[in-house]
Amino acid sequence: MSNFAEFTFRGQPGYNEAAVRKIITSVIPVRTIVMYCFDPRAAGAAQAVADYFGDEIYPGELLLDEAGRKIGSTATVFPLIVGGGRAAEALRSIAVSQHLFGIERVVVVHHSFCGATSFTAEGITAAWKQEQHTDISSLYDWDGIAITDFEKSLNYDVSLIRNSPGTPKHVEIYGLFYDIDSGELTEIVRDVPAEVA
Ligand SMILES: [Zn+2]
Numbered sequence: 001m002s003n004f005a006e007f008t009f010r011g012q013p014g015y016n017e018a019a020v021r022k023i024i025t026s027v028i029p030v031r032t033i034v035m036y037c038f039d040p041r042a043a044g045a046a047q048a049v050a051d052y053f054g055d056e057i058y059p060g061e062l063l064l065d066e067a068g069r070k071i072g073s074t075a076t077v078f079p080l081i082v083g084g085g086r087a088a089e090a091l092r093s094i095a096v097s098q099h100l101f102g103i104e105r106v107v108v109v110h111h112s113f114c115g116a117t118s119f120t121a122e123g124i125t126a127a128w129k130q131e132q133h134t135d136i137s138s139l140y141d142w143d144g145i146a147i148t149d150f151e152k153s154l155n156y157d158v159s160l161i162r163n164s165p166g167t168p169k170h171v172e173i174y175g176l177f178y179d180i181d182s183g184e185l186t187e188i189v190r191d192v193p194a195e196v197a
Contacts, residue, residue: 021100027063027072030101032056035080035090036109037116041180045109046079048178052185053105084116085109087157088144095166106171108157109185111178116147150177154188162191169193 005011009020032053036045050058060075078097082089087108097103110116121142128136144160147153154175161167175189 024100025102028101029057029074029076030078030097031103032077032105032107033080033090033094033097033103034077034107034109035082035087036085036178037111037114038081038083039111039115039180042085042109042111042114042178044180044183045085045111045178046077048183048185049107049109049176050077052176084114084147084153085111085157086116086144086147086153087160088141091161091164091166094161094164098166098168098171103168103171105174106161106167107174107176108154108161108189109176109178110147110150110153110157111180113180114147116145116153119146120148121145151188158189158191 009015032049034046034049036042046058050056056076058075058077058079060073062070063072063074065071078101080090080093085108090108094103094106124145125135125137128134141160143152143156154177158173158175161173167173170193172193173189173191174187177186177188178184179186
């Protein structure tokens with residue numbers, strides 16, 4: 001085995017994929033994924049979302065075993081910090097979160113005066129051509145690169161998540177606008193599936 005294998009679940013004696021998954025699900029109570037921008041001014045978004053819903057725990061406390069090793073936490077919210085809070089970069093993490101924790105809620109947060117509102121898809125693509133001599137026009141969703149209108153960007157990202165095969169059908173998806181100065185969240189999109197009988 002390679003170096004550091006002792007730090008993997010797979011490297012533990014008697015490792016069994018399904019059994020380990022069950023243990024992880026039982027000690028990690030996460031049920032909500034919140035994506036927001038890497039802008040430090042937006043850093044309060046996860047706490048704001050936890051307060052907004054009222055039934056969430058964030059950041060929670062770490063759970064330790066007898067040896068003092070970190071084996072879990074009480075947080076029900078996991079933050080997903082990506083440029084602009086755009087959903088394109090979050091899809092894989094949503095699929096993984098469902099697999100390991102079982103999620104119920106996905107929240108997209110776009111914030112006031114985000115850098116992503118300062119440029120356009122056309123502008124960044126043209127600049128890349130000129131400065132990096134590279135064509136990035138087919139690399140990303142044209143409507144997922146910049147933010148020109150918060151209602152449009154939040155609706156777009158909520159649909160992107162809803163239509164991803166890696167999103168469990170039962171999750172509620174929210175698109176919230178975050179005012180970085182007042183700390184206030186405004187709900188722009190709510191996509192809650194009808195109760196499955
Ligand atoms: Zn931003």
